[in-house]
Amino acid sequence: MKLFSLTAHEILDLLKAKKVKAEDVVSSVKERIDSVETRVHAYARVFETREIASEGNENLFPIPIAVKDNICIKDNETTCASKILKGFKPPYDATVIAKLKGAGAVFTGNANMDEFAFGSSCETSCFGPTRNPWDLERVPGGSSGGSAAAVAADETIWAIGSDTGGSIRQPAALCGVVGLKPTYGLVSRYGLIAFASSLDQIGPITKDVRDSALLLNIIGGYDENDSTSVDTPAKDYTKSLISDIKGIKIGIPKEYFIEGIDPEVGLSVKAAIEQLRSLGAIVKEVSLPHTEYAVATYYITATAEASSNLARFDGVQYGLRSIPKEQRKNPIVDMYEETRNQGFGLEAKRRIMLGTYALSSGYYDAYYLRALKVRTLIKQDLDKVFGDFDAIVTPTSPTTAFKIGERMDDPVSMYLSDIYTIPANLSGIPAISIPCGFSKNNLPIGLQIMAKAFNEEMIFKIAYTYEQNTGWHKKRAGI
Amino acid sequence: MPDEKKQFETVIGLEVHLQLKTKSKIFCGCKNTFGGEPNTQTCPVCLGLPGSLPVLNRKVLEYAIKTGLALNCKINSFIKFDRKNYYYPDLPKAYQISQYDSPVCYDGFVLVPQEKGEEKKIRLTRAHLEEDAGKLMHDHNANCSLVDYNRTGTPLLEIVTQPDIRSAQEAYDYLQILKLTLQYLDVSDCDMEKGSLRCDANISLRVMGEEKLGVKTELKNMNSFKAVKSALLFEERRQEGILQSGGKITQETRLWDENKQMTFTMRSKEEAHDYRYFPDPDLVPFVIEEKAIKGIAENLPELPFDKCNRIKKEYDLSDYDAWVLVGSLETADFFEACAKLHRNYKSVCNWISGPLLQEANARKTGISGLKIEPKRFVEIVKKSEDGSLSNLGAKDVLKQALCSDKSIEQIISEKGLAQVSDDATLEKIADEVIKANLSVVEQIKSGDEKPLGFLVGQAMKKTQGKANPKKIGEIIKRRL
Amino acid sequence: MISEKDVKYVASLSRIHLNEEEAKPLAKDLEKILNYVAKLQKLDVKQIAPTSHVLPLNNVFREDIVRPSLTQEETLNMTVDKMNGSFKVPKVIE
Known part of the structure; x- marks a missing residue:
């Protein structure tokens, strides 16, 4: 039995039964990293020392976990896969890290990502691209591509990522694992290096739905350090893992099955929907009329916020500082401009400039304000459907994993790979991606399930029922 | 009409930045005190470290509302915070959390006492909350600047007047009464030397009787009320000089030089500002209930x-x-x-x-x-x-x-400071003084009363100032 | 729609130095993206309220309580250049 291939809940059972020790699991995962990491490159940095909390405490989860490189771990270099944060060691723990430490988590390393989470392919990392464990010529998706690839390649038992426009769900879909974007406000953002503050959310990337619920139990909950954290009573999400969806009303948005969708993805998702129907769900077609505006709305609001969030990377306090040889404007401005020119990659520059433009005098109303208004329309579409339905089921991504380099020169086509995942961020609702089949090329296909805000239970229930009745999640990447 | 001197009217508006004296900073738990060792009152939040998030100090909003009510302002029922984006090394996030279009307070006024019990009304446009920046020191020897972030995140209330002020003296009087009111409210130390109250001024001149405002300059770097007054007087004369000779005022920021007692154009060329204000997604809006305002109003001193x-x-x-x-x-x-x-x-x-x-x-x-x-x-x-x-x-x-x-x-x-007033003692002293100064006594008796004061002085001397001067004077007079 | 001059202005607002080789392709990219997002202009949003916050949260405060700060050493540990307990930067001209 290879311990690294197990899920967290399987390992916890073995630990409880005293059939294995935490250090066996940790060394198994370490060996796995040693054997496949050079090919997958899921990590920005692999940790050498891995402390294991004392055993014997029933409530501990001494499970190896990969942490996306944009979540602060005290005194540990955290760079968002950007040159500009080279050497930055935050003097504090993100709230989710503090919670994980409290639960006895064993950190395997920082998972690779698109620079500042700007991307859907993990190709914009300053550490170079992560490869999809199912096909090393292809991208793992992004931006949490490292987290998803690490889970898919068994280089960790589970992982956390962040999702601003699909950055957990899309790579989960492309890597054949389970990725959850919780409701905005459920998981503290304190210590998550912000991309777009009104959209970002940390969430679990796991091998199955039970692990997703378990990990959410650990990282979720109110945090007084995050003004946008919602003070709701703690829940045990494993309680909603019941294989029964009889009578549950599921809406299928017709706008999601038209242009641009890969026929193989369409077929798999439709088959999954039929399966849900046969399991007792009431499935009906619904309309989300403003779907076609979601990507544009997202790119304006997200880049506007990002342009401001990333302004602090100026070489003054931490990270890279670069001073040009010859004076251009004045000493301090030259330092800013050169540091940011050297420190940011091309996509980061594009997005910062797009966001700056959208907020700048004369364009604010036409771009930023208008996008916030369309955001209202997109949210209203979803609210309306949730008035009558318990969940919405869609493909996670219009295509399976694409080839490395294929979309790098065409930002708009890259942006469109998030078309199905963006609406959940714009409206704050929870959404999961679970495996629902494979293409002829043996590439995973993801199914997205969305529910009302703070109704993660509904998502887990449907996802669990589907998973238990299909078993796609058991298929492992043959690396 | 060449050479005829025009009459100008001075138009002044003031912006006061007031540090509120809460125990902790506006968005984090760092100590809100002046003068610590550099960079010792800082944390991930006020340093703007990646991943950190602000949470509003309840007391700060309470102080702002309290001040607003005392300055006759209306209080917004819905307020939010916005990001003001600009780059400066003392601003660690490269944006300042401020309020753009929903200030806590708006439409107020301050009555400035004038002579003879009269008063002048200076209208306030708004008073909004924001976070203070750090402190920048320039090291001329090392040809560098040094940044201390202790002050970053100190709660500030910016109080902005309408251009209602008509002279440097009026500006001075406004600041005096404003400071007094703030001290009564106990919301700030109001110490300009320590920077807990800072004042920038906008000043322009227009031909008397005209309604349209002239081109203004913005004056900064005054560190006392007196300096505000001096800077405004200087600038008033400077602008008048330019206008009288047919020149034009350049809209600019000028710095007051306390040593030279002059204003100077800032050396750095200011780029056109585009602050790209937008609502801060890290802070939620605040709804201020009528009840809460009433509660604060009832407790105003x-x-x-x-x-x-x-x-x-x-x-x-x-x-x-x-x-x-x-x-x-x-x-x-x-x-x-x-x-x-x-x-x-x-x-x-x-x-x-x-x-x-x-x-x-x-x-x-x-x-x-x-x-x-x-x-x-x-x-x-x-x-x-x-x-x-x-x-x-x-x-x-x-x-x-x-x-x-x-x-x-x-x-x-x-x-032994008790005043001697009992008649017996005083009469004895009077007799002694008269005996010792017979020639003076003669002079008085002949009708010249002037030297009487001299005799009283002698009596006071004898008693080391303790004699009741009025009484001893009467006794001496009686005895002559 | 967006000229190289606009791109340079936006780059300067963003404090990113761009040389000629970088400005041209970026102008093209931004043009493409702006053309794509132009579809938002088709919608009538006059009567629609903007959504800045997706959850109906308000009045989130912390109490006025002092908490420990970082030490000067921890704070300055992050910087490449320090002097007299402060962050050292190229000279700022006022």
């Missing part, structure tokens, strides 16, 4: 104008006297405590506004910094009124009382 009017009426004092007393809250409080013990209000007022405040000023403190309480103070006042202490003697006793806890009686007896 009595403010300077009201106190002045009440004191005038209640104690039958002049406008001038009343303003001296309300000039600081502790002076007014001290006066009222004394007035309860002694009903000669005018006399109490004189003793406070005269000798007591002189002593306080000499020690660079307020009345609370002096070691005297109303009971002993009033005792001194009474003793001077009933003649048991001379005016000089009373002042002497006051001085002694300020440095000890001793009772007034004890001080008087220890120092």
Whole structure:
């Protein structure tokens, strides 16, 4: 039995039964990293020392976990896969890290990502691209591509990522694992290096739905350090893992099955929907009329916020500082401009400039304000459907994993790979991606399930029922 | 009409940045105090470290509302915070959390007392909350600048007037009454030297009678009210000079140089500002209920104008006297405590506004910094009124009382300062003085009363100033 | 729609130095993206309220309580250049 291939809940059972020790699991995962990491490159940095909390405490989860490189771990270099944060060691723990430490988590390393989470392919990392464990010529998706690839390649038992426009769900879909974007406000953002503050959310990337619920139990909950954290009573999400969806009303948005969708993805998702129907769900077609505006709305609001969030990377306090040889404007401005020119990659520059433009005098109303208004329309579409339905089921991504380099020169086509995942961020609702089949090329296909805000239970229930009745999640990447 | 001198009207608007004296900073738990070692009152939030998030200090909003109400402002029922984006090394996030279009307070006014009990109304556009920036020091030797972030995140209330001020003196008076009001509210130290109150000024001139505002300059870097006044006077003359000679004013920011007593154009060329304000997604909006505003309004202290009017009426004092007393809250409080013990209000007022405040000023403190309480103070006042202490003697006793806890009686007896008023003693002294100065006595007897003062002086000398001068004068006169 | 001059202005607002080789392709990219997002202009949003916050949260405060700060050492540990307990930066001209 290879311990690294197990899920967290399987390992916890073995630990409880005293059939294995935490250090066996940790060394198994370490060996796995040693054997496949050079090919997958899921990590920005692999940790050498891995402390294991004392055993014997029933409530501990001494499970190896990969942490996306944009979540602060005290005194540990955290760079968002950007040159500009080279050497930055935050003097504090993100709230989710503090919670994980409290639960006895064993950190395997920082998972690779698109620079500042700007991307859907993990190709914009300053550490170079992560490869999809199912096909090393292809991208793992992004931006949490490292987290998803690490889970898919068994280089960790589970992982956390962040999702601003699909950055957990899309790579989960492309890597054949389970990725959850919780409701905005459920998981503290304190210590998550912000991309777009009104959209970002940390969430679990796991091998199955039970692990997703378990990990959410650990990282979720109110945090007084995050003004946008919602003070709701703690829940045990494993309680909603019941294989029964009889009578549950599921809406299928017709706008999601038209242009641009890969026929193989369409077929798999439709088959999954039929399966849900046969399991007792009431499935009906619904309309989300403003779907076609979601990507544009997202790119304006997200880049506007990002342009401001990333302004602090100026070489003054931490990270890279670069001073040009010859004076251009004045000493301090030259330092800013050169540091940011050297420190940011091309996509980061594009997005910062797009966001700056959208907020700048004369364009604010036409771009930023208008996008916030369309955001209202997109949210209203979803609210309306949730008035009558318990969940919405869609493909996670219009295509399976694409080839490395294929979309790098065409930002708009890259942006469109998030078309199905963006609406959940714009409206704050929870959404999961679970495996629902494979293409002829043996590439995973993801199914997205969305529910009302703070109704993660509904998502887990449907996802669990589907998973238990299909078993796609058991298929492992043959690396 | 060449060479004819135009009459100009000065138009001034002031922006005051007020540091609120909460215990902790506006968005984090760092200590909100002045003067620590550089970069020792900082945390991930006020350093703007990646991943950190702000949470509003409840007290800051309460202080802002309290101030707004005292300045006759309306309070917004819905407020939010916005990001003001610009790059400067003292601004660690490269944006300042401020308020763009929903300030806590708007549409207020300040009444500025004028001569003869009149008052002038200066309208306030708004007062909004924001976070202070850090401090930048320039090291000319090392050709670098140094940044200290201790001040970053200090809560600031920016109070903005309409262009209602018409002279440098009026600006000065506005600042005085504003500061006094803020001190009554106990929301800020209002210390310009320490930067807890900072003031920028906009000034323009227009031809008398015209409505359209002239081109303005913005004045910065004044670190006292006096400097604000001097800078405005300088700028008024500078602009008038340019306009009289047919020139045009350039809209710009000018820095006041305290040593040279002049304003100068900033050396750095300011780029066109585009602050790209947008709602801060890290902070949620605040809904201010009518009930909450009422609660704060009901607990407002009595403010300077009201106190002045009440004191005038209640104690039958002049406008001038009343303003001296309300000039600081502790002076007014001290006066009222004394007035309860002694009903000669005018006399109490004189003793406070005269000798007591002189002593306080000499020690660079307020009345609370002096070691005297109303009971002993009033005792001194009474003793001077009933003649048991001379005016000089009373002042002497006051001085002694300020440095000890001793009772007034004890001080008087220890120092032998009691005024001698009993007839027998005084008559004996009068006789001695007359005997010793017979030639002077002759002079008086022949009708020249001038030297009488000399005799009284001699008597005072003999008693080391303790004789009641009025009484001894009468006795000498009688005895001649 | 967006000129190289606009791109340079936006780059300067963003404090990113761009040389000629970088400005041209970026102008093209931004043009493409702006053309794509132009579809938002088709919608009538006059009567629609903007959504800045997706959850109906308000009045989130912390109490006025002092908490420990970082030490000067921890704070300055992050910087490449320090002097006299402060962050050292190229000279700022006022």
